[in-house]
Amino acid sequence: xxxxxxxxxxxxxxxxxxxxxxxxxxxxxxxxxxxxxxxxxxxxxxxxxxxxxxxxxxxxxxxxxxxxxxxxxxxxxxxxxxxxxxxxxxxxxxxxxxxxxxxxxxxxxxxxxxxxxxxxxxxxxxxxxxxxxxxxxxxxxxxxxxxxxxxxxxxxxx
Amino acid sequence: xxxxxxxxxxxxxxxxxxxxxxxxxxxxxxxxxxxxxxxxxxxxxxxxxxxxxxxxxxxxxxxxxxxxxxxxxxxxxxxxxxxxxxxxxxxxxxxxxxxxxxxxxxxxxxxxxxxxxxxxxxxxxxxxxxxxxxxxxxxxxxxxxxxxxxxxxxxxxxxxxxxxxxxxxxxxxxxxxxxxxxxxxxxxxxxxxxxxxxxxxxxxxxxxxxxxxxxxxxxxxxxxxxxxxxxxxxxxxxxxxxxxxxxxxxxxxxxxxxxxxxxxxxxxxxxxxxxxxxxxxxxxxxxxxxxxxxxxxxxxxxxxxxxxxxxxxxxxxxxxxxxxxxxxxxxxxxxxxxxxxxxxxxxxxxxxxxxxxxxxxxxxxxxxxxxxxxxxxxxxxxxxxxxxxxxxxxx
Numbered sequence: 001x002x003x004x005x006x007x008x009x010x011x012x013x014x015x016x017x018x019x020x021x022x023x024x025x026x027x028x029x030x031x032x033x034x035x036x037x038x039x040x041x042x043x044x045x046x047x048x049x050x051x052x053x054x055x056x057x058x059x060x061x062x063x064x065x066x067x068x069x070x071x072x073x074x075x076x077x078x079x080x081x082x083x084x085x086x087x088x089x090x091x092x093x094x095x096x097x098x099x100x101x102x103x104x105x106x107x108x109x110x111x112x113x114x115x116x117x118x119x120x121x122x123x124x125x126x127x128x129x130x131x132x133x134x135x136x137x138x139x140x141x142x143x144x145x146x147x148x149x150x151x152x153x154x155x156x157x158x
Numbered sequence: 159x160x161x162x163x164x165x166x167x168x169x170x171x172x173x174x175x176x177x178x179x180x181x182x183x184x185x186x187x188x189x190x191x192x193x194x195x196x197x198x199x200x201x202x203x204x205x206x207x208x209x210x211x212x213x214x215x216x217x218x219x220x221x222x223x224x225x226x227x228x229x230x231x232x233x234x235x236x237x238x239x240x241x242x243x244x245x246x247x248x249x250x251x252x253x254x255x256x257x258x259x260x261x262x263x264x265x266x267x268x269x270x271x272x273x274x275x276x277x278x279x280x281x282x283x284x285x286x287x288x289x290x291x292x293x294x295x296x297x298x299x300x301x302x303x304x305x306x307x308x309x310x311x312x313x314x315x316x317x318x319x320x321x322x323x324x325x326x327x328x329x330x331x332x333x334x335x336x337x338x339x340x341x342x343x344x345x346x347x348x349x350x351x352x353x354x355x356x357x358x359x360x361x362x363x364x365x366x367x368x369x370x371x372x373x374x375x376x377x378x379x380x381x382x383x384x385x386x387x388x389x390x391x392x393x394x395x396x397x398x399x400x401x402x403x404x405x406x407x408x409x410x411x412x413x414x415x416x417x418x419x420x421x422x423x424x425x426x427x428x429x430x431x432x433x434x435x436x437x438x439x440x441x442x443x444x445x446x447x448x449x450x451x452x453x454x455x456x457x458x459x460x461x462x463x464x465x466x467x468x469x470x471x472x473x474x475x476x477x478x479x480x481x482x483x484x485x486x487x488x489x490x491x492x493x494x495x496x497x498x499x500x501x502x503x504x505x506x507x508x509x510x511x512x513x514x515x516x517x518x519x520x521x522x523x524x525x526x527x528x529x530x531x532x533x534x535x536x537x538x539x540x541x542x543x544x545x546x547x548x549x550x551x552x553x
C-alpha cells in the first residue's frame with residue numbers, strides 16, 4: 001500500500017482526526033491528533049489491508065516552536081510496506097495517547113520520550129523515567145534545557 | 159518485655175505494604191531479589207528487580223540507564239554531521255563498525271550520495287568481520303553463564319585475530335571511526351586481503367570445534383533448550399530484531415529484506431530457529447542462530463574479498479554536509495538486530511535531532527515477557543541469550 005492509499009483510508013475512517021499528510025517527502029508522513037492516536041494505531045495494526053504489526057521506532061521530538069511531538073515509524077511484516085505517523089502537542093500540555101497496548105515495544109520507547117522530553121503518555125501502564133535517575137530534574141532533549149550545575153547538591157565538573 | 163515485642167512487630171511489613179517499582183503489590187509469599195548492577199551475569203551494569211515465589215519468577219523489572227550519556231544530546235551539539243560517528247561507535251562498543259555503517263547509510267540516503275563500489279565492499283567485509291567478533295563475545299559469555307569457561311577462551315582467542323585485522327586497517331581495536339559519511343577514513347593496507355583470507359581459512363574449522371565444545375554439549379543443551387521461549391507473535395509485537403527475531407522462526411534479515419550496500423551480490427542465507435533441541439524460539443535456538451550466522455558471515459567475507467574492485471575510498475566524501483530540511487529513518491542489520499537512525503535536518507550543518515533505535519534496548523524490553531514462570535537460575539541464561547550490550551541499551 002502506498003502512503004497515499006493509507007492516508008485516504010485513514011481520512012475516510014477517522015475524518016477530522018487525521019490532520020494532514022506530506023506525501024512528497026523522502027519518507028511520506030501523516031499527522032494525526034494526539035487524543036485519538038490509539039484508535040488510529042489499532043486500526044493500522046488490525047485492518048487486513050494495513051497490518052502494520054511492527055513498530056520500528058518511536059521518537060519524541062521538540063520542534064522548538066512551542067510544540068512537542070512523537071514520530072512513529074511503522075512497518076508491516078505481512079505486506080512489507082512502511083508509513084510514518086506523527087502527532088504534535090503543545091509544550092504546556094504535552095499529552096499523547098499511549099500505544100503500548102497496541103505494540104508492546106512502545107512501552108519502553110514512550111518511557112524514554114517521557115524521560116528525555118517530558119511527553120506524557122496517557123494510559124501508559126508504567127510511566128516512569130527509564131534512562132535518567134528518578135530524581136533528575138527537567139527534560140534534557142528539550143531545546144530550552146539548561147545543563148544543571150549541581151546534581152543533588154554536588155557540583156558537576158566538565 | 160512488652161517493649162521488645164512492639165519493636166519486633168514494627169519490622170514485620172503488613173500484607174499489601176511492599177510494592178515493586180512499577181507499583182505492583184507483593185503477595186505475602188513473594189519476595190524481591192535484586193540482581194546487579196554489579197552482577198557478572200548482567201553483562202555490564204544492568205539491574206534486574208526480580209519478584210520470586212520460591213524459585214519461580216513472577217516478574218522481572220529491568221532498571222537501565224547506568225551507562226546513559228545521552229548520545230542524542232551529544233549529536234545535536236556537534237559542529238558537523240561527521241562528528242557524530244565516534245559517538246555512534248561508543249553506543250555498541252563490541253560492534254562499532256555496524257553502528258557507524260548504520261549512521262553512514264542513513265546520511266547517504268538523506269544526501270543522496272552514491273558511494274564507490276570499493277567502499278561498499280570494504281564496508282561489507284568490515285561489517286561481517288565485526289559481526290563474527292560480536293557474536294563470539296555473545297556465545298563466549300553465554301558459555302560462561304551456563305558454567306562453561308573454556309569456550310570463552312576459544313571465542314576470545316579468535317576474536318583477537320579479527321581485532322588485529324581492524325587494528326591493521328585503522329589503528330584501533332574497538333572504537334574505529336572508520337566508516338565515514340560517503341566513504342572511509344583509510345583504504346585497506348596492502349597485506350589486508352591476504353591476511354583476511356588466511357583468517358577465513360583458519361577460522362572455518364574452528365566453528366565446528368566450538369560447536370562440538372559448547373553448542374551440542376549435553377549439559378548446555380539441557381540448560382538452554384525450552385528455556386525462555388519467545389513466540390513469533392510476541393517477538394513481532396515487541397519489535398524484536400536480529401538473531402532474537404530469527405530464532406523465533408521469522409525469516410527476516412534486513413541485509414536481504416530492506417537492502418542496503420551490496421549484500422545482494424553474495425550468496426548467503428538468513429538463519430532461522432527451528433526448535434531442534436526444544437521449542438522454536440528458546441534460548442538454545444538463539445545460540446545456534448548466532449553460530450550459523452558466523453558461518454554465513456565467513457561466506458560473505460570470502461566472496462567480498464574475491465570480488466573487491468579498485469577505487470578511491472574518499473572520492474564521495476562531501477566537503478561540507480548540509481542536507482536540505484527533511485528527515486530520514488534508515489535501518490541496517492547490526493549483530494544484535496535493527497539499528498535505526500532517525501535523523502532530522504533543519505537545513506543547517508548540525509543535526510536537529512538524532513534518535514538511535516538500538517536493537518538491544520528493544521530486545522531487552524521483552525525480557526519480562528519471556529522470564530515469567532521460569533526458574534530463577536535460568537534467568538541468567540535468558541538474559542544472556544538476549545545478548546545485551548549496555549552501552550547501546552543506555553546510549
